[in-house]
Amino acid sequence: MPWTRRRKVAVVATTTVCVAIVGLFVPTVIGGWAPLVHWSCVTGGTVDSQVTWVPVTLINAPYGGYVAGNATIPPGSIGNFPISGEGAEIINGSFGGVFERLFANISEGTNETVWGPGLSARCGQRFAVSFASDYLSYSGMMGNEGNWSDINEPHTFVYATAKGESSAYFDNGFTGSNAGNVTTCGLSQKSLFVHSSGFNIWLNFEVHGQPTTVPYLLPFPQSYHYWFPGNFGAWQVTNLSAPGGPGGGWAFSYSPCP
Numbered sequence: 001m002p003w004t005r006r007r008k009v010a011v012v013a014t015t016t017v018c019v020a021i022v023g024l025f026v027p028t029v030i031g032g033w034a035p036l037v038h039w040s041c042v043t044g045g046t047v048d049s050q051v052t053w054v055p056v057t058l059i060n061a062p063y064g065g066y067v068a069g070n071a072t073i074p075p076g077s078i079g080n081f082p083i084s085g086e087g088a089e090i091i092n093g094s095f096g097g098v099f100e101r102l103f104a105n106i107s108e109g110t111n112e113t114v115w116g117p118g119l120s121a122r123c124g125q126r127f128a129v130s131f132a133s134d135y136l137s138y139s140g141m142m143g144n145e146g147n148w149s150d151i152n153e154p155h156t157f158v159y160a161t162a163k164g165e166s167s168a169y170f171d172n173g174f175t176g177s178n179a180g181n182v183t184t185c186g187l188s189q190k191s192l193f194v195h196s197s198g199f200n201i202w203l204n205f206e207v208h209g210q211p212t213t214v215p216y217l218l219p220f221p222q223s224y225h226y227w228f229p230g231n232f233g234a235w236q237v238t239n240l241s242a243p244g245g246p247g248g249g250w251a252f253s254y255s256p257c258p
C-alpha cells in the first residue's frame with residue numbers, strides 16, 4: 001500500500017508539472033504575453049532596391065465636370081519627405097494624379113523564438129517596404145480628356161525615364177457600377193466630397209533571384225471634391241474604396257440626358 005500510494009503521488013506530481021509546463025508554453029503558440037519563450041518578427045537587411053514612380057494620389061474627373069484630389073502623407077511613410085500633403089486638379093473626363101519618384105527598398109522578415117518573457121507575435125507579412133524621395137515629382141493630367149468613360153486606364157506611369165526606372169502597378173479605372181449613379185438631368189449642378197483611407201499598389205522586386213510582386217497599401221488619406229454640371233447627364237460610378245476594391249476615389253462612365 002505505501003508503494004502504491006507513493007506511485008499515485010508521483011503520478012499526480014508529474015501530471016501537475018506537465019500541466020504547468022504546457023501552460024507556460026501555450027502563450028508562445030497562441031500569441032500574447034509569453035513567460036518563458038516568445039516568437040519575434042526579425043526584419044533583416046534590404047534584399048532589393050529600385051527607383052520607381054509611385055502615385056501619391058490618383059484622380060478621375062467626371063466628363064463635363066471637375067475634380068480636386070488631395071493626399072495627406074503621414075510623417076515617416078516616405079523617409080525624407082519634406083511636406084505633408086500633395087494634390088492636383090483636372091477636368092472633363094481626364095485622369096491624373098501626383099507621382100513621386102522614390103527609392104523603394106524591400107526587406108524580409110523571419111519568425112524567430114527568443115528565450116525570456118515577452119509578447120509572442122509572428123510576422124504579419126513576409127516583406128516590409130520602405131521609401132525615400134529623390135525630390136522629382138509629377139502633378140497633373142495624364143490623359144483621357146473628353147472621354148466619356150474611365151475604362152481601360154493605364155496601370156503604370158513613368159514621367160522621366162532613366163535607366164532602371166520603373167512604375168508601381170495601380171488600378172484606378174472604371175470597372176462597373178457598384179454605387180448609386182450621379183445624375184443632374186433636370187437638376188442643378190452637384191458638388192460631392194469623397195474620402196478614402198488610402199489605396200493599394202503593387203511593386204515588382206527580385207528576391208533571392210526570383211521576380212516577386214509585393215502588394216502595398218499606401219497609408220495616405222485621400223480627399224476628393226467632384227463637381228458635376230447642371231442638367232448635363234448621368235454618371236455611373238465605380239467606388240474604388242468599396243470592399244475588395246483597390247481603394248481611392250471614384251471612376252466614371254457618362255451618359256447624356258434623354
